Amino acid sequence: MKLRSKATRIQLADFHSAPMRAFHMAWLAFFVCFFGWFGIAPLMPVIREEFHLTKTQIGNLTIASVAITVLVRLGIGWVCDRIGPRRAYTWLLTLGALPLMGVGLAHDYATFLVFRLAIGAIGASFVITQYHTSVMFAPNVVGAANATAAGWGNLGGGVTQMVMPLLFGAFVSMGAQAWLGWRMAMFVPGLVMFLIGLAYYKLTQDTADGDFKELRLNQNRSASKNFLAACRDFRVWALSVIYGACFGMELTIDNIAALYFTDYFHLALTAAGVVAGSFGMMNLFARALGGVVSDKLHACFGLRGRIWLLGATICLEGLALMLFSRMKVLPLAVASMMLAGLFIKMSNGATYSLVPFVNKRALGAVAGIVGAGGNVGSVLAGFLFKGSMPWTKALFVLGMTITAISVIALFIRFSPKEEQAAEAEIRARTLGTLEPVPVLVD
Numbered sequence: 501m502k503l504r505s506k507a508t509r510i511q512l513a514d515f516h517s518a519p520m521r522a523f524h525m526a527w528l529a530f531f532v533c534f535f536g537w538f539g540i541a542p543l544m545p546v547i548r549e550e551f552h553l554t555k556t557q558i559g560n561l562t563i564a565s566v567a568i569t570v571l572v573r574l575g576i577g578w579v580c581d582r583i584g585p586r587r588a589y590t591w592l593l594t595l596g597a598l599p600l601m602g603v604g605l606a607h608d609y610a611t612f613l614v615f616r617l618a619i620g621a622i623g624a625s626f627v628i629t630q631y632h633t634s635v636m637f638a639p640n641v642v643g644a645a646n647a648t649a650a651g652w653g654n655l656g657g658g659v660t661q662m663v664m665p666l667l668f669g670a671f672v673s674m675g676a677q678a679w680l681g682w683r684m685a686m687f688v689p690g691l692v693m694f695l696i697g698l699a700y701y702k703l704t705q706d707t708a709d710g711d712f713k714e715l716r717l718n719q720n721r722s723a724s725k726n727f728l729a730a731c732r733d734f735r736v737w738a739l740s741v742i743y744g745a746c747f748g749m750e751l752t753i754d755n756i757a758a759l760y761f762t763d764y765f766h767l768a769l770t771a772a773g774v775v776a777g778s779f780g781m782m783n784l785f786a787r788a789l790g791g792v793v794s795d796k797l798h799a800c801f802g803l804r805g806r807i808w809l810l811g812a813t814i815c816l817e818g819l820a821l822m823l824f825s826r827m828k829v830l831p832l833a834v835a836s837m838m839l840a841g842l843f844i845k846m847s848n849g850a851t852y853s854l855v856p857f858v859n860k861r862a863l864g865a866v867a868g869i870v871g872a873g874g875n876v877g878s879v880l881a882g883f884l885f886k887g888s889m890p891w892t893k894a895l896f897v898l899g900m901t902i903t904a905i906s907v908i909a910l911f912i913r914f915s916p917k918e919e920q921a922a923e924a925e926i927r928a929r930t931l932g933t934l935e936p937v938p939v940l941v942d
Contacts, residue, residue: 505709506636507636507645510641510648518704518705518708521704522636523649525699525703526585527648527652527653528696530625530629532689532692532693535657536660536693537619537656538565538657538660538661539689542660542665542758542776543685543686545759545762545769546678550678550679551609553609555886556886559883559885562882563879563882564613565619565755566620566751567879568618572623573872573875574869576592576864577631577864578868583712584706584707585632585704585706586632586700590701592622592624592697593696593697593700594694597690597697598690599690600622600689601687602615603619627868627871630650631863633645634855634863635708636708642856643806643852643853644795646853647790647791647792647853650848651788654787655780655781655784658783659780661774664685665769669681726861726864729861730859730862733858733866735912736870740873741873741905742851742909744873744877745814745902746814746845746847747848747877748879748880749840749877750841750844750845755882756891757776758772764833765830778838779841783845787845788849790846790848791849793809795853803854807909810909811906811910813847816843817844817847819899819903821898821899823840824840855870884898
């Protein structure tokens with residue numbers, strides 16, 4: 501089966517064409533998922549007091565929030581290949597809303613840990629977002645489309661840092677006690693997520709040419725075979741490690757930022773939320789910037805231009821994190837955190853600007869494995885923050901490690917045939933003479 505109608509432009513005001521409807525719904529769904537996924541983080545000072553949590557227990561909660569996502573991301577790409585992104589997202593949103601609305605039932609550390617683990621499953625939404633935009637947009641803009649959709653979705657991680665303390669404060673001002681206020685606040689994103697899930701099924705389709713079910717894309721192909729092919733590709737695992745170094749650090753900082761600025765700079769809950777939220781708010785432009793620059797470098801230097809950008813941004817991220825860890829004055833700490841955030845998010849965008857070119861027949865598998873790497877990175881980083889090591893030292897160690905990891909980008913290679921195929925498709929779409937291009941199938 502061939503897909504003929506990929507969009508060659510991103511037209512933000514277009515809410516009618518299938519690619520742009522998918523684009524807007526994908527980033528909105530990911531935004532709501534990210535908002536709910538990290539909605540607990542800015543409320544942790546309140547929750548810590550209620551459940552009398554230790555530093556080790558907080559570290560376990562941080563790890564739990566991203567650990568389950570590793571497994572779900574690995575599987576969700578295969579699910580997308582089988583049933584399509586439309587149905588995959590609908591099921592994830594509606595089912596993922598349940599632990600968000602139910603986390604208020606937690607009454608001690610153990611039950612709270614179980615709910616935190618379950619909520620982490622919605623982090624797999626990222627893979628579906630990237631999958632859906634990858635099959636909707638042509639190579640000349642797929643980097644920008646992927647990065648912008650993911651970046652605007654990641655905004656949820658910044659907005660939630662600001663909104664959840666305000667929502668909590670609103671419920672408390674209406675007479676709710678603190679133990680009830682944070683529970684009521686967490687119910688809100690769960691309800692919104694459920695409604696977005698219903699809207700996703702109603703307003704989108706799997707590809708610009710129709711649904712998988714209609715096109716029979718899931719027949720006459722072996723998703724398992726494609727998954728194994730992706731597993732044998734060194735580039736997939738290289739990108740997975742690199743994504744662990746960038747998106748893994750984004751998740752880590754989203755989890756610890758409010759507590760970091762509360763404990764080290766003695767900020768109040770709302771102020772710490774605003775500072776932490778500013779890190780996430782950079783997704784408004786920074787991740788998209790990585791995708792746009794990657795597309796431009798591809799036009800000038802081919803796929804190696806995308807690789808060069810990725811290696812450079814990862815290296816600069818590591819250096820900026822080391823700088824952040826050394827800052828003792830609040831304004832300098834915030835500024836260096838934002839600098840690190842710029843390179844983290846540009847690296848995120850640059851990584852998934854490469855993903856669609858690795859293996860078109862196993863796009864779901866590649867997106868899932870690379871996406872899971874981001875969560876593995878966050879889980880490993882979480883162990884540094886649960887022990888006796890000061891958080892400032894943990895950040896410095898992570899910075900050094902990420903700088904070393906940037907070298908891996910130099911070993912990512914594309915064959916001349918792959919380079920030529922990408923260039924030919926870009927030229928054909930630009931000239932309007934595109935022959936049908938096989939996507940996702942054998």
